[in-house]
Amino acid sequence: MKKKSIAIDMDGVLADTEYQYLSYYEKETGKKLLKTVFHNVPELEVLPDGLVYKYLHTPGFFRDLPVMEGAVEAVKALQEQYEVYIVSAAMEFPLSLYEKKEWLAEHFPFIHWHNIIFCGDKSIIDTDFMIDDYCKNLDFCKGKPILFTAGHNASVTHHQRANNWKEVLQLLL
Missing domain, CATH: 3.40.50.1000 (HAD superfamily/HAD-like)
Structure with missing residues (x-):
């Protein structure tokens, strides 16, 4: 069958990916955010200045998830x-x-x-x-x-x- x-x-x-976005953000800005920032927010809009989109185009982002x-x-x-x-x-x-x-x-x-x-x-x-x-x-x-x-x-x-x-x-x- x-x-x-x-x-x-x-x-x-x-x-x-949520963990990875927050990890990259903390490394870049020194600011630690909690996963609650994603609650009912479109993924691409969670971080300021288009950073989510930037991270998606950063070599290693997907490899190290x-x-x-x-x-x-x-x-x-x-x-x-x-x-x-x-x-x-x-x-x-x-x-x-x-x-x-x-x-x-x-x-x-x-x-x-x-x-x-x-x-x-x-x-x-x-x-x-x-x-x-x-x-x-x-x-x-x-x-x-x-x-x-x-x-x-x-x-x-x-x-x-x-x-x-x-x-x-x-x-x-």
Whole structure:
């Protein structure tokens, strides 16, 4: 029997971009901010003077992202029952392509390269489930969307939500 499929986003789902933005900001300005600054604020607007956008274009930003707690173990568990694809809209940030590939090789070496999809628009993805932190990707999901909690999506109510990887496993296993 064919396994059901899951598309899993990278940034904000497997990789902790919020932590990375705050870390870069503190190194640059000397000011420490808490993750609460992301609450209901569009990600690109969280830091002043377009710094989020600057960091997204900084070499090493994507390569050194911390892994979300529980992500590695959860993806391994999901692979036992599902065909798992890692899907990232990486085309907007050309530096990210190689860095994301290297990041996945380090942290998720058990994901075959055939199951890694770097694209510009996730509406082309046709899986049974999609886990993402952005509604712009989930609103067009052909399968069942699962919204992974992030500060910027705190007030979103029109998708089933998972606050962490433990909750993802409770929903899907």
